[in-house]
Amino acid sequence: MILNILIGIGIAFFGFVLQTSIAGINRKIVGRLQKRHGPRWYQEFIDIFKLLSKRSITHGWIFDFGVIMALGGIIATAMFMPLTNNFLAFENFDNFFIFVYLIAVGMLGMAMSASGSGNPWASIGVMRALTTMLAYEVPFLIVVLTIINLTGNSSLTEIMLYQQASGNNWFLIALPIGGLVGFIALMGMLGKKPFETYVAPAEIASGPMVEYGGKQLGMLFIMNEISAFIEVSLFVHLFLGGATNIFEFLIKYFVVYTLANLISSVNGRFKIDQVVKFFYKWPLIMAVTQAVIAIYFGWVI
Amino acid sequence: MLSTKYTEKTKLTKDEIDRKWWEVGDYFRRNSLWLLMYCTGCCAVELPPSMTSAYDMERLGMGPMATPRQADILLVSGYLSLKTLRRLIYTYEQMSEPKYVIGLGSCPINGGIYHDSHAVINQLDQYIPVDVYVAGCMPNPESILNGFVDLMESIKNKTANSWKKYRDNNEWYKQNQKDALGEVIIHDEFHE
């Protein structure tokens, strides 16, 4: 049991290091895209350690406690994440719905802490984050339920093994429309640019993070990196056939995150009502179409 | 020749250990300076070229930030009218320590071409302490980046101590602020 918990914490830490380095490399890639030199690849680490080394103020204990709850909740979620089809901390506890439930703890902690700061921008940011979540969850869940229906199992490892079995394709290929919806929803989860409404530095002064400085902001950055790790890994496992070894996982992870980031860097930002309208229009129609095609007609490649 | 005599290991005192940690922190702080741009005057037009592809300040690890709480540097670009000075003091006091101030252009140094105006202040460092000045009207992006590198150097040499100065000489600064503004507290719908 203790060993399992240690492995789980190791996975969360691995996720943090992996996502932080890949985010740093991506800053460099975006820099090259804009004909700049770009920062060093470990700039994200420097930023986080700098924030942790600064002094900070507090706005009351809800403000502090919420940050710790957010970080703890996200680390607890990441502990259940399988890395490959035979490496995970807690055997049989890699059900898709565990992630859906547990990730909410971290998000709620952040929402609580942001409202505890009493800044109106923070409340607006939290409201927008929850609205965006409502928007992307519906099409995403329809696609995931289709996958669960096809595989007859909701455990991530089983879904991975189903895709790796001979004769079956990755779900990105087997359910092309659904894969596209999944990717759009992933962009919404990561807060990449057309759906960046709740951070929006120039509009609502970085939303929920408006009152954070120093150590609390550093902890939120760590939380942000780990939650990006969870979301991208979910996509890799659900749609890209998971991984049989760690290198395959790293390559798939890097490709997915970089693609999302490249799309983000050439886009503007939607307004919040446009985000909701967008998700409830095209991705929802596509997801329902995919579900009907896959389940009732049985047309799966 | 090394002495073979036993010498007792010197134990580091608490101050020395603190200083060592502070130096480690300084490495991170000088390589990741986040700016809060307080664009009050015309010098601000030189900031976009120094941020974007032409001069690319991000390669030094710097970048614009949205709020005073997150920022390390308060970048005062240009003249300050009395009304903006009040907001500037509010902003400066909200930033989390260690914090640094850069004054762009000749206006914050001695008033520049607005030295005889009744509406602006002439010397910024009477009201808040300044670490680095970048002279010029307006300074070009090369000199702005040079100013940033100077600030990094002085953080490395532990001479960027303006935030300590503000704490130690707080009364003097407060008195100057009061003399110029009459009252520092802002009365409008956002601050009451």
Ligand code: SF4
């Ligand atoms: S120094 Fe010159 S360019 Fe800068 S704010 Fe003053 S007058 Fe404008």
